[in-house]
Amino acid sequence: MSTNPTTLFDKVWDAHVVRKIEDGPDVLFIDRHFIHEVTSPVAFLGIESRNIGVMYPQRTFATADHNTPTINQHLPVQDPLSAKQLAALSTNAEKYGISIWALGSPKNGIVHVVGPENGITQPGMTIVCGDSHTSTHGAFGSIAFGIGTSEVEMVLSSQCIMQPKPKKMRIVINGKLGKGVLPKDVALYMIAQITASGATGYFAEFAGEVFENMSMEGRMTVCNMSIEMGARGGMIAPDETTFNYVKGREKAPKGEAWDKALAYWKTLKTDDGAAFDKELVFNGADIEPQITYGTNPGLGTGITRKIPKASEVKDGEASYKKSLAYMDFQEDEQIIGKKIDYVFLGSCTNGRIEDFRAFASIVKGKKKADNITAWLVPGSHIVEAQIKEEGILDILTEAGFELRQPGCSACLAMNDDKIPAGKYAVSTSNRNFEGRQGPGARTLLASPYVAAAVAVTGVVTDPRELMEEEAITA
């Protein structure tokens, strides 16, 4: 045993350094690489023009998600530019021997949903993708982060990227979460506390009772949002919850390989006394259901609170006022009761089965509000199948909702799922930036419970008011 107490982050990072460059970055080996249609075509062009090939195609996995339609997926994609990107992904995957779940494949779905559900994501790995929400995979105790297209080209051609080692931050949340509080609320709460740039330059570890008691899907939601506080990524030490989730999945190790992996994975935790560059502690009992009111994910608060005055926020006054002007909200205004036009349930943040179960538990026996257009988009075909098998689809249909087909959808509105200009959307996705969900669209980020409460009332509503006693105590 090492005498120096070491963090989880250092254990995983140091195990992947192929070379340390003096006064420069580390050359980091990448175990798993995900690619999708939007950020990979130019990387493949680079590989062709340099004629350098793909070094380990079996370590890269492709799925189409960002730019795919969420209805009529059996028909040819209408938008010629989207169709060309999707075709480029398939052609490149085939040419270089990379496994692909293209549009229409039963395993297709959002990259950060399909990776974990098929056992590609495992503890202790380094995982990258040309998508900032790659941080999702940190839920397994892996180092996972988003990269640019130049780096996609690096990973394809050499299975490595060059990164200066980030600083380390630990956020500890102890205590129990209150009624109606979901992992998404924990994420939005942390971001509101430290701002959308509070963890820039750091890699975060989330620790404490709240995360220990969280399901894998909840942990994925939290780690997914770590980029929204500026952190390159976030991670949670693997434990029995993690091992039980991974075990038996298609790409997970089997037999002796499993035993060997498990023995290693059990060592992946921060030693007592290991040093962080920054440590923050919060209390789980302080967290209520959250909602954002501004144009970055740090501009959020408890759903029962008022929109803060400019003097109370950490962002500069001019930027804050610009943000509220875009939303057409006023300082010191109540958020509860605001009229909403669209509800979006889905994305790599909240497009998994537990999110649909949570949504269904609120809308069960109620009806969709007439003023609401609801887009419910599963994260993958596997999630879609579960929704049907568990009878959730029946609950949703009975309440007046329809299910769409898997993809990134309105989270970034690259396909036709765009919120119209000036309209308000309560969204379970990850970004409320200006125009993120469509030019001029106004986004309020929230949990699946809040989204469901809004979907049946038509206005911002505290979901706790709609929860039945048994649902609360469950």
Added chain:
Amino acid sequence: MAYDKFTILKSTAVPLPIENVDTDQIIPARFLKATERKGFGDNLFRDWRYNNDDTPKQDFVLNNPIYSGKILVGGKNFGSGSSREHAAWAIYDYGFRCVISSFFADIFKGNSLNIGILPVTVSEAFVDKIFKAIEADPNAEFEVNLPEQKVTILATGESEGFDINGYKKHNMMNGFDDIDYLQAMKEDIGAYAEKSMY
């Protein structure tokens, strides 16, 4: 992709005194559908720069002819959000070679360095001085000196140093990129991969 070497840049600057400029503003997602790297400069800051009918928004800084230059000066937390390298491509393609801010989002900073844009981090106070210098005279020139790691407001002679690691500095000054470096160490990478449990 090859880029121009960066040593000393003397230029006027374009001020964008807004915090948390995210990459969705720099290049909205609907312009990410290309399969080649070209034309992104046309859509740089698309929704801040143009109305829905594609007419220019007169009050946006890129539409104001008094501002020009190869340096973009932004508020803090520049380049947050999505990892899209297209944001850096759009800035480069438009004609900027350097972005100055009091701090950058990590992924944007890395992407910029990889494609030949120099992200320069200076203190908030110095960024304010740059904004004031541009306000006083939109033709004010600034010198970004990479070998000496220093930015100077030429009108006043005030300057401040900035950090960059030696490896990246060498790359920027010579137009090299990481891919060349990695290709040259494939033997070491192969040896690592042999031992990997994954």
